[in-house]
Amino acid sequence: MPKLPSYLERPWNVYHATLKVPKDVHHFFNQTKFYESLETDSLAEANIKKLPLISKWKTQIKVARSSKKLGADLGIDEQVAFYRGELERNWKGFEEDGLNSVADILDEKYLRDHDNQTMYDIPPRTDTTDQEKLAAVTIFKRVSGEWTATHERVDEYVAQAEYTMQTADECRGNLKLFTDRFEVFETISERDIEAWVLELLENVSLRTVKKKIGFVRSYWRYCKKRHFTKTNPNSILTEDIYPEKRKTKATITRQVKAKRKAFTVDDYHQLLKAKPNDQLLCDLITLAAYTGCRREEICSMPLSKVTSDRFFVEDAKTESSWREIPIHSEIRQLVSRLVDTSEDGFLLSGLDASNNKYKKRGNALGRRFLRLRDKFYNHQYVLHSFRKTLATQMMTAGIPEAHAAQIVGHDLDTMTYGLYGEDIGFDAKVEAIEKCSYVLGN
Incomplete structure (x- = not known):
C-alpha cells in the first residue's frame, strides 16, 4: 500500500487530516494529536482541504507554547487561533456562551477599565492604544466568523x-x-x-x-x-x-x-546576419518567424510533436494555444536538420533547463536574443513580435482572421467564430501559412 502524503490518514475510505501534538503542550490540549475528517475519498481534494486545518493547528501549538512564557506577546492571528481552540475544546454545544466569554475577556483586556467601574459606567482603558482596541474588535469578529482574514485561504x-x-x-x-x-x-x-x-x-x-x-x-x-x-x-x-x-x-x-511592434522582413535578415555563428539562436529566430510560436513553445517542443509537414503545439498557456501549424516550405530543410541532429529528443537540442527555478528550456536562449535585440531595437521589439509579423503578413494577404487565429493561437471573441467555429482544416492552414514569406524581394 503506497505511503500517504503528510498529515493524512485514511480510515474507512475517508481521508482525515491529522497532526501530532508535541509532548510539551499535551496538557494544554488534553490530546496527543489533532484529527478531523475531510469528508472526501479523493486524495487530490484531501491534499487541498487539509491545508487550512494544518495551518490552524500549528498556530494553536505556537500559541500554547507562547502561553507558557510570562508576558508572551501574541499577534492577532495567534489570539484568534487561541480563542477558536478554546471554543472547540471547552464550549461545544454552548458556542454563544463561549463567544460571550471571549467578548468579556477582550473587553477587560483592551477596551474598558473594569477596575475603575462605577455603578453607572465602565470607563475606557487609557493604557491601551487605539491600535490595540481595534485589534480586539478584529479578534472577536474573526473568532465569531463575522469577519474573514484575507490571508487565511x-x-x-x-x-x-x-x-x-x-x-x-x-x-x-x-x-x-x-x-x-x-x-x-x-x-x-x-x-x-x-x-x-x-x-x-x-x-x-x-x-x-x-x-x-x-x-x-x-x-x-x-x-x-x-x-x-x-x-x-x-x-x-x-x-x-x-x-x-x-x-x-x-x-x-x-x-x-509601450506598444509592441512587429519585425519586418528586413529586420529578420538583419538579426540573422548579426549572429551567424550562433546557430541555435538563428534557428530560434527562424522558427519564431515562420510559426508565430512563443519562445517556450519552440524550446520545449519534443520531436514526438513534429511530423514531416506540421508542428503540434500542446501543453500551451490557453486552450486556443493548442494547435497544429503547417511547416512552411521555406523552413522544411531547417526542420529536417534539427530533427536529424537532435540528441535529447527536442526540436532545439542542447538547451539546459536545470539552471532556472521554473525549468524553462528557453531562458538562456531568450536572454541571448534580448542582447542581440538591444543592438538594433528598443524594448518594443521582443521575440514575441514575430507573432505580430506573421499575423500582419496574413492580414495583408487577405487571410480571414479566423484562419490566422488558429495558426498563431489567438482567441476569437465573436459568438460565431469564437464559440461555434470549428477547425478550418489543415489544407486551409497550409494555404494561409504559405502566403507568408521572409524571402527578400517577395
Whole structure:
C-alpha cells in the first residue's frame, strides 16, 4: 500500500487530516494529536482541504507554547487561533456562551477599565492604544466568523488552482500585496481599492495593475463561493476602481511607446546576419518567424510533436494555444536538420533547463536574443513580435482572421467564430501559412 502524503490518514475510505501534538503542550490540549475528517475519498481534494486545518493547528501549538512564557506577546492571528481552540475544546454545544466569554475577556483586556467601574459606567482603558482596541474588535469578529482574514485561504486557493509553478508564485506574490494591505474582506470598500490602485500605478503600468487585481478577484470569488466570506467582489472590484482614460498627448505618447511592434522582413535578415555563428539562436529566430510560436513553445517542443509537414503545439498557456501549424516550405530543410541532429529528443537540442527555478528550456536562449535585440531595437521589439509579423503578413494577404487565429493561437471573441467555429482544416492552414514569406524581394 503506497505511503500517504503528510498529515493524512485514511480510515474507512475517508481521508482525515491529522497532526501530532508535541509532548510539551499535551496538557494544554488534553490530546496527543489533532484529527478531523475531510469528508472526501479523493486524495487530490484531501491534499487541498487539509491545508487550512494544518495551518490552524500549528498556530494553536505556537500559541500554547507562547502561553507558557510570562508576558508572551501574541499577534492577532495567534489570539484568534487561541480563542477558536478554546471554543472547540471547552464550549461545544454552548458556542454563544463561549463567544460571550471571549467578548468579556477582550473587553477587560483592551477596551474598558473594569477596575475603575462605577455603578453607572465602565470607563475606557487609557493604557491601551487605539491600535490595540481595534485589534480586539478584529479578534472577536474573526473568532465569531463575522469577519474573514484575507490571508487565511491563500495556500488552499493556490493549491486547487492548478497553476504552473511560475504562475503560482506570481499569484502568491500579488495576493500577499493584497492581504498585507487589507486584513479582512468585510471592511474593504470600492474606494479603498481605488486608492490602492492609484498607489500601484505609481510603479507599474495599468495593464500590470489589472493583472494583479485579476488574481485578487479570482481568489475573492473562490472564498465567497465556498462561504468563507459573504462579501461580493463583483460589487467592489468594479471598473470604477481604475482611473478614467484621458486622451491627452502625454497618455497617447506613453501608449504608443509601450506598444509592441512587429519585425519586418528586413529586420529578420538583419538579426540573422548579426549572429551567424550562433546557430541555435538563428534557428530560434527562424522558427519564431515562420510559426508565430512563443519562445517556450519552440524550446520545449519534443520531436514526438513534429511530423514531416506540421508542428503540434500542446501543453500551451490557453486552450486556443493548442494547435497544429503547417511547416512552411521555406523552413522544411531547417526542420529536417534539427530533427536529424537532435540528441535529447527536442526540436532545439542542447538547451539546459536545470539552471532556472521554473525549468524553462528557453531562458538562456531568450536572454541571448534580448542582447542581440538591444543592438538594433528598443524594448518594443521582443521575440514575441514575430507573432505580430506573421499575423500582419496574413492580414495583408487577405487571410480571414479566423484562419490566422488558429495558426498563431489567438482567441476569437465573436459568438460565431469564437464559440461555434470549428477547425478550418489543415489544407486551409497550409494555404494561409504559405502566403507568408521572409524571402527578400517577395
